[in-house]
Amino acid sequence: MSRHSLTTLLAAISTASMLASSPAQAEDPIRIGGIYLLSGSAATYGEFAKQGATLAINEVNAKGGVLGRKLELQLEDGQGKAATAIQLARKMVYQDKVDILMGIDSSGVAQGLVPVLPDLGKPLMITHAATPAVTGKQCNKYAFRISVNVTQMxxxxxQIAAKSGATKWTTIGPDYAFGHESWEYFSNYLKAAKPDVVLMNDHLAFPRFGAEDYTPFIDSVMQSKPDGVLISLWGGDLVNFVRQANEKGFFKQGYKVFMNVGAATEVLTALGDQMPEGVWLGTRYWYGSWDTPMNKHFVKTYKETYKLPPSYNAExxxxxxxxxxxxxxxxxSTDPDKVIDALAGLTFQAPTGDLTFRKGDHQALIGPTWGLTGPMNTEDxxxxxxxxxxxxxxxxxPPVDPACKM
Known part of the structure; x- marks a missing residue:
């Protein structure tokens, strides 16, 4: 064989190899690694997140995917433990080769994972954990939050509590970042709006996350005779609390009760009519309060698919x-640095309307929903x-935390 013939043959083999490999490469999915609570008393939060993400991925893939590639979701159970979430994130990035990360239900877990992100080199989208720290003093270019944080909530x-007529306030919340930060920021905002409020220093109740018996804490708060009570328990903890508080007559004392994330549909579904009327419930998203075309589509499709109204974690x-x-x-591109640059300052369409990630700290400029419980919704x-x-x-x-240095 002549040198010219050999060169031609090698070129043909190379071209054939490239043509054979190109479709396969184009079909490689964009891998999304999700870390949520999938076990324990708050497992329904992870299940709702799985349903919401799966619904969106199916919609995107049905229209051809993104950049000619399908989206693929891999979920892991973070178990509410920072060490576990860090281990899973490392496994997903280094072993499973995910392109992006999302999830995190616990503020404590988020505070543990966010400082590790620069080593992992992948963007994380926080969809639940509310501690201000991860878009504040702990911020880094890899961390984004799409959900309402404690300061916003x-x-x-x-603002509502200041007009409620209650003057003497106390709290019941989980004994970690979320419970303590909720009381701290609520106190600061309430004091600014109503300077004559009394913020109690004793009889504050901070049971451990996952506690089963809340009666000692309920008794302590009732003995302090407050006018208003902020409750930042969530998930199964809030369900157990409400049931035990009903037995103790807690909701018949005339308190102005504010449940930080009480309007999570996971909680409302579990409690049914055991959730009392006349209490204020907060939520990061309420499926019935947004009249946008995207929200109408989301709620309709979600109900048809899962036979339940969507929770804020699903949204x-x-x-x-x-x-x-x-x-x-x-x-x-799916290149991490290019994706991060694209996300910072990005405005895009969400069920709640146009949503923007602030460039300075990567916090979405999104507000909470609050409402007063009324009669049972017989359909849902x-x-x-x-x-x-x-x-x-x-x-x-609030303005970008001066301690946030990207």
Whole structure:
């Protein structure tokens, strides 16, 4: 064989190899690694997130995917433990080769994982954990949050509480970042709006997360005779608390009761009519309070698929997928640095309307929803919300924390 013939043959083999491999490479999915609570008393939060993310992924894939590639979701159980979440994130990045990360239900877990992100080199979209720290003093370029944080939630709640007529306030919350930060920010915002309020220093109740017996804490608060009570328990803990509080007559004392995330549909479904009327419930998203075309589609499709109204965790995961889709398309790539650049300052369509990630700290400018419990919703089998207030994310989001250094 002549040198010319050999060169021609090698070129043909190389071209054939490239043609054979190109379709396979184009079909490689974009891998999304999700870390949620999938076991224990708060496992329903992880299940709702799975449903929301899966719904969005199926919609995107049915329309051809993103950049010609399908989306693929891998979920792991973080168990509410920072060490476990860090281990899983490392496994997903180094072994499973995920392109992006999402999830995190616990503020404590988020505070443990976010500082590790620069080593992992992948963006994380927080869809639930509310501690201000991860878009504040712990911020880094890899961490984004699409959900309402404690400052945003408490700003809205305090505005309502200031007009409630209650002067003497106490709290019951989980004994970790979320419970303590909820009380801290609620107190600060309430004091600013109503300087004559009394914020009790004794009889504050902080049971451990996952506690089963809340009666000592209920008794302590009742003995302090407050006018108002902020309750930041969540998930199965809040369900257990409400049932035990009903038995103790807690809700018949005339307190102004504010449940930080009480309007989670996971909680309302579990409690049914055991959730009392006339208490204020907060939530990061309320499926019945947004009249956008995207929300109408989301709620209708979700109910048809899962036979339940969507929770805020379902909406958060659903919206995160569309945020990543918009960022991939803007970047024209799944390269982490390009995706991060695309996400920072990105405005995209969400069920709650146009949503923007602030460049300075990567916090979404989104407001909470608060409402007063009313009669049972017979169709959805949960308490209805009345006097619903959707707060403007721009107005309830404080300035970028000076300690945040990207």
């Amino acid at each position: 408490m700003s809205g709640g305090a 958060g995961a659903y919206t995160a997928i569309y945020a990543f889709k918009a960022a991939f398309e803007k970047a024209g 089998k949960i308490r209805s919300l009345t006097q619903v207030q959707n707060f403007d994310g721009v107005k309830v989001t």
